[in-house]
Amino acid sequence: MKRTFYPLLTYGMLFLSITSSTGVYAQQNNMNQTNITANAGDVAQSDNPLLAGWSGPYGGVPKLNEVRVEHFKPALEYAMDRNLNEIETIASNPEPPGFANTIEAMERSGKLLERVQTIYGIWSSTMNDDAFQKVEQEMEPKLAGFADQITQNSKLFARIEAVYNSKDKNKLTPEQQRLSWLYYTNFVRAGARLNTIDKARLSQIN
Structure with missing residues (x-):
């Protein structure tokens, strides 16, 4: 069976490797990881181990011994809803699009x-x-369908495109420019520039 995963998660790993080597966002990443664990704690009361924070060194370890098949559906649905809320916050940001409030913000979403x-x-x-x-x-x-909602979000893509085409792009580090290109290219290849009819057709195929 074909498995469909959120297409941008791969770039999250790239971003982590970039920031750990450059140190540009190292402190912010550490703070963000703390917030992720804390946020996951507010849903751990559901007794779903998939929604609990990972404890331990090196990013923590999941409670695999507690996971059951019946945990997956509610956990995936909850996590997708949360991620869509994060994406909508980014897409609706009233501030002009920039690397920090668009590309970097997306990297921090969906954890x-x-x-x-x-x-x-x-x-x-x-x-x-x-x-x-x-x-x-x-x-x-x-x-x-979840992935399509993100890549076909016109407000979000407009922000990504603005960062990618910005005249100030040369002020970004080479790593930031590369990441901006990856997001822009990934969205275009996923159909972000299609018209409404073609987007609907693509979603049917997906």
């Missing part, structure tokens, strides 16, 4: 979903029994 999808991928690869396949059959179309 809860990223953790849930990491474990979802582990289950799909190594524990894919009949019960989990039923979850996949239900959630894969939802994950594809």
